[in-house]
């Protein structure tokens with residue numbers, strides 16, 4: 001109990017000394033059910049509303065590229081993210097325009113493979129989704145959905161991707177690596193705005209949140 005209070009106090013100090021002194025309530029993840037962020041407070045006099053861990057609302061963009069769609073891998077790939085506990089908040093299938101692709105891959109414009117990358121990505125429909133992890137345990141530990149999804153997707157070059165990753169299990173060449181995942185929280189934010197209108201992203205309560213969350217059991 002003492003340890004818990006110390007940890008909460010430490011996080012509060014970190015939050016305020018990091019210069020982020022906005023309204024603490026606004027820092028509660030939007031997807032948490034009303035009251036969930038403070039549900040175990042009463043008996044223990046702890047206010048989780050005040051705890052702001054950087055990245056707790058982190059979201060990421062994952063896209064199943066045209067080869068993944070053509071090879072009917074959509075279900076298997078999505079299953080991995082669902083299984084891990086990712087919460088889906090946006091999903092669509094589209095034929096991507098060259099304009100969107102050039103914005104999405106603006107950092108790679110000077111790369112020799114850029115023209116073939118655009119050809120590849122526009123060769124057929126893409127399934128794109130926005131996800132995040134909303135359980136309280138991850139709020140506590142520092143919410144790392146971008147990093148977690150990159151680990152699950154594996155190395156850019158499938159030849160170097162570990163078995164068990166999406167690229168390591170479903171592909172063997174860098175020119176056809178099946179899936180995209182944002183590589184940083186900032187990149188994710190930019191990409192989500194590029195691919196989705198805000199009204200296409202849903203706020204909803206996951207019914208397993210109190211089961212998958214260690215905090216809720218205490």
Ligand code: IDP
Pocket residue numbers: 108113117155156174175176177179180181183
């Ligand atoms: P990432 O997708 O793992 O973030 P990036 O370096 O951002 O990797 O490259 C974007 C995409 O460009 C890759 O996923 C892959 O489809 C393609 N790509 C990267 N390097 C090469 C290459 O050397 N040859 C062909 N395509 C490449």
Ligand code: MG
Pocket residue numbers: 183
């Ligand atoms: Mg990248």
